[in-house]
Amino acid sequence: MAEEIIIPEADNQEISINMGPQHPSTHGVLRLVLSLKGEMVQKVEPHCGYIHRGIEKMTESMTYQQIIHLTDRLDYLSAHMNNAAVCLAVEKALDIEVPERVKVIRTIMDELARIASHQLWWCSFGMDLGGLTCFFYGLRDREKILDIFEETTGSRLIQSFYCPGGLMADLNPNFQKKVKDFIVYFRKILPEYDELLSGNIIMMERAKGIGKMSKEDAISYGMTGPSGRGSGFSCDVRKHHPYHAYDKVKFNEVLRTEGDTYSRYMVRIDEMRESMNIIEQLIDNIPAGDFAVKMKPIIKLPEGEYYQRVEAARGEFGVYIISKGEKNPYRMKFRSPNFCNLSALDTLTRGHKIADLVAIGGSLDYVIPDIDR
Amino acid sequence: MPFTFSFYDFTGFTQWIDVTLRGACSPFWAVLWEMVIVGVLFLAFYAVVGLYLVYAERKVCAFIQNRVGPNRVGPYGFFQTIADLIKLLMKEIISIREADKLLFNLAPFIVIITSFLALAAIPFAKGLHPIDLNIGVFYVMAISSMGVVGILLAGWSSNSKYSLLGAMRSGAQIISYELSVGMSLIAICVLAGSMQLSTIVEGQRDLWFIFKGHFPAVTAFIIYMIAATAETNRGPFDLAEAESELAAGFHTEYSGIKFAFFFLAEYMNMFIVASLAATIFWGGWMPLHIPGLESFNHVMDFIPPVIWYVGKTVVIILIMMWFKWTFPRLRIDQLLNLEWKFLLPISLVNILIMAFIVLMGWQIGL
């Protein structure tokens, strides 16, 4: 009974908790080490690398056609945009002008992928907040886009549909009709999202004023995509550095200035509407022509450095290629939007509660394979 | 005493059992036998209701979420939860090395026993009422607030930080919402002039209390529904288990049948608060009577009390499920704000208004 009882100082007691690598709300194998004081988060330290596959190293021994298939595996929810970055970089290096048809189809595909990605984000955001029903509503609608993808590209998630010089295959004859049907359907169904979650008082209470990020900080952290635009950082690559057919369509860059979780949420919801606008402008006038230009079986980029930026669903995705004139790149770097957004997580969550951390994480919408690469 | 059985009044039937038993053995043994009969009946009832509430929840949630729900085991998946129970029974009970063994094993029993005890005071039908305590409302309240001890023990003894956080949340939540539950029930006790559940039911012979008590009764009902949902740790107040934040909260470390105990207890608590709401606000087994409409009242009387009781309880349970599958979860500080800043002051004022109405004799139907 002579054991000494040590009473720790109650005020100064921080506990550290491992959130992940297996945790329902980290959306993958991300590990966050939290320092908690009661429920308050004092510090968040992300530990990445649980699904690091060394893609940048692998690219150094692969041809450009092969690399396309690796980019799908980065941010698998914006597989099309990631493909496009590499394809555009290669085409720019070789001075290849792709047919108009390819540009338009790529634009439509990118926007469909963006809608699908935001739908899945909506599902998981609802689930992070504890509203499980959102998950099924979102997935129900996402299925329809995946069906469209499946018909044309042959697969549902990682399509590898673009290749240097054009597309892997031509459109399915049903494509236009199905896309139009989808737009009609989704315009009708999107208000349901607002009814279920956006306008919900509990959701607003939990999201408004939580995880504030000023515009300057957002730029400094390189927070792009809807997360950056929620802070008023005008960072839409489609607007500032147009590629595909984005210079031919009219669309608004969705910007909000509050910089909290709710504004990041609303930016994504509004972006789905903008994406539908873009698709509607293009779907009826897809130009006829080839779906690809003939490329040499082995692509050798001339010596030099090439950078291509595209707007993926989560932000600015970039590919930096250093070529020494070989069939493999000398060095290839992927600028992943999630990696930069994740770096802001500590600043965003400091002083909030665990429940807020989950909501903020949901609003950043990170895809772990893109962080780890 | 001759054997009588009626769906409208179980008094004769239960009296017959009592008289027969007393005739066959000494009073001590007769009471003991009655206890055994009631206990066994309740165990069976508990298991069946618990299992089928789980089934109902899964079907309701599937319906809300555009899904089919369980449909493989038996027709419409009717035996799904039984299969689940067998699975849970056969699973290994993992013991945590650094856990406090005694408390860790004790916690699920505390939780399940409290939910079992509360069932005793519920009047199921006329004459089908295990113990008619003169402080029935008080008894149910007291017993159901014991459950938090089990949850706190479970969270603390698991030696897991997630469990601890879940248990602490749960403790804060249940203790504060207990007040609102009590206050809203007191408002009705004032109206009924009694805490005895049978008297409360009898008091609603001419009109249910929710109609009788003007708006304070409606306010009390709404507050009761919110607070009772919170007290049973169900969504949108399921912070104690908050899947997306704390994995599974206080029962993260439990497995097998011990986990099933927590799970069943949650559903039984839901059943108890729902039947309490049905009894106190909606007249329990009392049919819907409207003063002045004699023929209508006779038609309503034709439906057996058990059906009335079950129907009302099921409706309230469905409302609670509807809550859970529609709303996102609150944060802990918002949850406590809601209770201390809104529900509790409103219920206190509500009691005063109710007392005033009763004092002036302004109840509807008097």
Next chain:
Amino acid sequence: MTNQELKDSILKIEPTAVLNEGKQYLNLTVASDKWHDLAQQLKGNKELAFDYLFNLTGVDYGDTLGVVYHLESTTFHHVIVVKVSADKQNPQIPTICDIWRTAEFHEREAFDFLGIQFTNHPDLRRIFLDEEWKGYPLRKDYDPSVNTI
């Protein structure tokens, strides 16, 4: 600002910098000891205002290691590529994560894969690989067999 104007104003700040126009962007090469001061100017100067670092890449050039910074101005939308190189034996480059916060993670990544030491970095650890990992995998002379399990 056009590339020529950029050139002039940067040379005014740092005369030793070497600027040449690449296929796509303006390239700027600067010595590593001058880099941190120049970086502050690039962001702080009202006319340049390179406030957005959109990429940071570590490269193994064979005999030297280098870091490539892609900078953009969110007001003027001009882009510049800055290259800083370091000795392979003792690669030291000043950190810029006090200027562009996003560099903190990017520099940890470059350290992880190429072993570039960013001086004054607040928390320079491996970010993806284990702490016990031997060698730096994106170096051209990396031998993968040392880490076989």
